[in-house]
Amino acid sequence: MTVVLRTRDELRSALAAAGRPVGLVPTMGWLHDGHRALMRRARAADATTVVTIFVNPRQFNVSADFDRYPRNEDRDVAICEAEGVDIVWAPPVDEVFVPGFDTTVRVGAVAGPLEGAARPGHFDGVATVVSILFGVVGADHAYFGQKDAQQVMFIRRMALDLAIPTEVIACPTVREPDGLALSSRNVHLDPAERAAAAVLHRALARAHEAWDAGERSGEALRAAMRRELAGEPLADVDYVSVADAATLVELDEVRGPALASLAVRFGSTRLIDNELLD
Ligand code: AMP
Numbered sequence: 001m002t003v004v005l006r007t008r009d010e011l012r013s014a015l016a017a018a019g020r021p022v023g024l025v026p027t028m029g030w031l032h033d034g035h036r037a038l039m040r041r042a043r044a045a046d047a048t049t050v051v052t053i054f055v056n057p058r059q060f061n062v063s064a065d066f067d068r069y070p071r072n073e074d075r076d077v078a079i080c081e082a083e084g085v086d087i088v089w090a091p092p093v094d095e096v097f098v099p100g101f102d103t104t105v106r107v108g109a110v111a112g113p114l115e116g117a118a119r120p121g122h123f124d125g126v127a128t129v130v131s132i133l134f135g136v137v138g139a140d141h142a143y144f145g146q147k148d149a150q151q152v153m154f155i156r157r158m159a160l161d162l163a164i165p166t167e168v169i170a171c172p173t174v175r176e177p178d179g180l181a182l183s184s185r186n187v188h189l190d191p192a193e194r195a196a197a198a199v200l201h202r203a204l205a206r207a208h209e210a211w212d213a214g215e216r217s218g219e220a221l222r223a224a225m226r227r228e229l230a231g232e233p234l235a236d237v238d239y240v241s242v243a244d245a246a247t248l249v250e251l252d253e254v255r256g257p258a259l260a261s262l263a264v265r266f267g268s269t270r271l272i273d274n275e276l277l278d
Helices: 007-015 033-045 063-067 073-082 122-137 146-161 184-188 191-196 197-210 218-230
Strands: 001-006 024-027 048-053 087-089 140-144 167-171 236-244 256-264 269-277
Touching: 001 122, 007 048, 007 087, 007 122, 007 236, 024 122, 024 269, 033 048, 033 073, 033 140, 033 167, 048 073, 048 122, 073 087, 087 122, 122 140, 122 146, 140 191, 167 256, 184 269, 197 218, 197 256, 197 269, 218 236, 218 256
Parallel strands: 001 087, 024 048, 024 140, 048 087, 140 167
Antiparallel strands: 236 256, 256 269
């Protein structure tokens, strides 16, 4: 049985009686197979699995994007139930950001480029809400998707820096058969945009092929991705990157593990994806 809780107090008392280790899967809802994979990882390793469903207003730069973010709690709870999740915490905003809330958590260099540069303030909102979730749940493990690679990196940094005793675990990206990474935002794509969006994964595959063939010029790898994207008229490229996998500094020459990543708009929907070159 999955219990659905709203307040911090309800959650704390449920957790006081729960078996350890506790695994946390933070989400914004509209759950899909990517989220389910995180729940399964938690179920396999932890005695108690907690899924949080909270569309965090502080991580949206554009309030219209927050307003149109898809929501369906009944459906989400049914998915959690099917995955054997013990606790769903779906709090109202003032249970997360308590009255008078006045703290921002900002991670440094690793949160700066890519999504950090493209969406000012976004990562401050994410870091702040994740530290609250870590504080309220006190989990032993927290599971995040590699689809948001930079997010996992700065959350690891934050947990280390703030002495948060929750282990941050990254899980592989779950994809559609044509390679498109599952995302709650895919629901906004019209059929033509949905078909076009497969170009993200193709572009990453081009970079990977070039890297496999021995290409080590960052610019050549980025150019391989841009060429593939240029063949898709509906793709409006935000950025294409080949960066150091540990620091996310853009690379002229790839000497160690690198992260190839990109952000592309299809109509009003912005999608991201990445692949490790290692
Ligand atoms: P979201 O609900 O989009 O904030 O995502 C919640 C968690 O699910 C984050 O850690 C995401 O990285 C992860 N996630 C989202 N999409 C996928 C996917 N396609 N595969 C694996 N994890 C994902």
